[in-house]
Amino acid sequence: MPAWLEDWAILSPLIITLSAWGYVALERLLPHDRGQKLFRKGWFNDFFLYSIAQSYVLGLVIAELIAFIDTSTGWSRLGLVSGWPIWAQLVFFTVSHDLYIYAFHRLQHKSPILWRIHEAHHSVENVDWLAGSRSHALEILINQTIEFAPIVLLGAPPEVALMKGTIDAVWGMFIHSNIDVSLGPLRKIINGPRLHRWHHSLHYEGAGFNYGTKLAIWDFLFGTAHDTEEKPVAYGLEEPFPEGYVAQQLYAFRPLSSSRGELERHGSGKAQRDPIDAGGAELTVAPGEVGVVERRGVVVEEEVVVSHRPDARETGVAVRR
Numbered sequence: 001m002p003a004w005l006e007d008w009a010i011l012s013p014l015i016i017t018l019s020a021w022g023y024v025a026l027e028r029l030l031p032h033d034r035g036q037k038l039f040r041k042g043w044f045n046d047f048f049l050y051s052i053a054q055s056y057v058l059g060l061v062i063a064e065l066i067a068f069i070d071t072s073t074g075w076s077r078l079g080l081v082s083g084w085p086i087w088a089q090l091v092f093f094t095v096s097h098d099l100y101i102y103a104f105h106r107l108q109h110k111s112p113i114l115w116r117i118h119e120a121h122h123s124v125e126n127v128d129w130l131a132g133s134r135s136h137a138l139e140i141l142i143n144q145t146i147e148f149a150p151i152v153l154l155g156a157p158p159e160v161a162l163m164k165g166t167i168d169a170v171w172g173m174f175i176h177s178n179i180d181v182s183l184g185p186l187r188k189i190i191n192g193p194r195l196h197r198w199h200h201s202l203h204y205e206g207a208g209f210n211y212g213t214k215l216a217i218w219d220f221l222f223g224t225a226h227d228t229e230e231k232p233v234a235y236g237l238e239e240p241f242p243e244g245y246v247a248q249q250l251y252a253f254r255p256l257s258s259s260r261g262e263l264e265r266h267g268s269g270k271a272q273r274d275p276i277d278a279g280g281a282e283l284t285v286a287p288g289e290v291g292v293v294e295r296r297g298v299v300v301e302e303e304v305v306v307s308h309r310p311d312a313r314e315t316g317v318a319v320r321r
Helices: 008-029 043-073 086-108 112-116 137-153 158-176 184-188 193-199 217-221 245-253 257-266
Strands: 275-278 281-284 290-295 298-305 315-320
Touching: 008 158, 043 137, 043 245, 086 112, 086 137, 086 158, 086 217, 137 158, 158 193
Parallel strands: none
Antiparallel strands: 275 281, 290 298, 298 315
């Protein structure tokens, strides 16, 4: 076997690149939402500034931070997992980190402060294979430090970190991809586009649903799964969001007073009877009631609930019929 086939410093970017090309092709052949463009709004920003520039810079910063922690503690020298098979280490770090991400992700949709470093990820209006790359620098700094620090500090070899990073990239592109694919019964264990595209839906029920990344089992275990064959009408945020990379980063630091007000107004669970946006029509119903309207040429069913999403006004779940 050629040496490069065992070198994950070569294999990792190769696998990621080939996977990206594969997803692009499948999005053209089997689109979940027809008519979605390849070079959609924000594509160059997401590819060059988030995927390449931000990933490179934060990779250096996180590596230095973990090295500092290791130098200060010497934990990696204990080799707590170094005697495990590579596959066992990979499974352990993948599953344990995925559970952390589920919990932290769910908290981000509840906390006005944490939502500020997550909303950039939800600002993509045309969810595709590249959409997952748009995440605030602070969110990446937190999550990837927590992800890779244990790998180093517990004494795993470098290839485990590279393998884990490859899984992250390939799976992240998959769950955001505009591919109409069903995982069948496996959808309750591993995550796919159908479940995760609902997480990016413009309309939420409560504080949201489908928080899982690689594994969907957490959502089904903890009652946050939204499992349906219907398709969301639209994606993104209710409110306008900056378009440039720097503006998107700085937007997280705007005053929090608005978020607190929204949380207090919509987090009480009390029934309200307010009009909601129905794409040009006004639909006034109470939480739990159902109204049928036509939005953007698509007949949708609106089930209105009190929203607990920090920056969202009261809304409902809109589905394609």
